[in-house]
Amino acid sequence: MHETALDTKTVTDLVAEATAAPSMYNAQPWRFRYLKESRTFQLRSDPGRTVPHSDPDSRALHIGCGAALLNLRVAAAHRGWKASAELLPDPSDPELLALVRLVPAGDDAAELAALHPAISRRRTSRAPFDERQVPAALQEELREAARREAACLVFPDRYHVQNVLDLVYDAEGRDAADPGRAEDLARWTRVGHEAAETARDGVPEYTFGPRKHDGKAPVRDFSGRRPVTDREAAVFESAPNLVLLGTAEDRRSDWLRAGQAMERVLLAATLNGLSTALTSHALEWPDLRWVARDPQSDMGYVQMVMRLGYGPEAPGSPRRPAEEVLYIE
CATH class of the missing domain: 3.40.109.10 (NADH Oxidase)
Structure with a gap:
């Protein structure tokens, strides 16, 4: 240096x-x-x-x-x-x-x-991960990465993970019935070979990952109801590794700190061989976001749900x- x-x-x-x-x-x-x-x-x-x-x-x-x-x-x-x-x-x-x-x-x-x-090297992966758990020592390293940016990272127990998954499924149902959210999806996704290959922003179809055939991992399907050529289906994790990242308060400055903490955690995870994904479904609905917090932690507000695991290298956006x-x- x-x-x-x-x-x-x-x-x-x-x-x-x-x-x-x-x-x-x-x-x-x-x-x-x-x-x-x-x-x-x-x-x-x-x-x-x-x-x-x-x-x-x-x-x-x-x-x-x-x-x-x-x-x-x-x-x-x-x-x-x-x-x-x-x-x-x-x-x-x-x-x-x-x-x-x-x-x-x-x-x-x-x-x-x-x-x-x-x-x-950091990528958002929408592929299946294997069922390995994140080692305890690495969990603590990632918690410390969040603490360095004045945020809190929680590895919830399996009961709270299921609660978060239920909130994600609830959010998915709400999204499907909301015309405004469908408008957001259409604006920022790039479906079709030419649109995807020339994209400079948004979510191109080559990053969608396989369609979920089974499993509990919360993976947003950016295709909506639009067909994607040669897209395969896959079985995802039955016990996904989800972590909650949050802050004590919920001001604009806290959102900026949460973003810094999120990226610091993602970079540290990437260096340690983890694949990473972001899951914000349930946090986009205010009533669901409040329920997403872990009552056993002192986290005031959940700012992001992350999915961590060991999986294949993902394409870059x-x-x-x-x-x-x-x-x-």
Whole structure:
């Protein structure tokens, strides 16, 4: 690890790695402005990339942008910089989510820099995982990754896992009957060879994974009622490894912290050979989201449900070029 100059290529590379983060429907709801004189990034939301029916309060948007912020911090640490972030710095400018100033890093950057190889390897997998449990030592490492970002990670017992699965099934039924959610699905999925192969955002059909024939794993079927050519069916886990990530409060700043914690957990899991997936179904309905919390934990609000396990390598989702989301001045 060494300090490098912040030329245009370095700035662009930092943003390219930041935008490898996951976001709801892969909407990529972020913009970056880099101010050369102060070596500062502005992380801004993109109001044209909201998911209005499924994410009406933009909670998921903030989580996705928080994940991009964590990646920016990791990418900066890898290059010898510390990314010092101030969340929501200007109440009069709600689209400005964070100011991120780069300063030379000290020894504390090594922990973040170690996560860097996982940025390009992390994938959202919609394939079956095997039935192995996550080892206890790795569970604790992932809990610590969440704690580092002021969040809480809980591995619920099998009874609460079943409760979460029931909430997911409830949400799936509600989604199927909601025209607004169907509109979100149609806008952000890319079905058909040409649409999928040319996609720069959204969820292309080659990332849908197999259709679930059996099993309990909560896997969102992005095809809806649309046929997907040559898509196979598969049996998924009967006892999926689900984890809950949450925060004590439920403010915009907590959503941004949750996004950073989520991505830190995902990167640490990837480095340890785990496949990962995000399951937000039940959290998109306020009444179901409240019930999703584990009453045996001190977690105030569940921000994300994650599925972890050991499975095949998943295809990557498309990304817009960094130059499209970055403005340098």
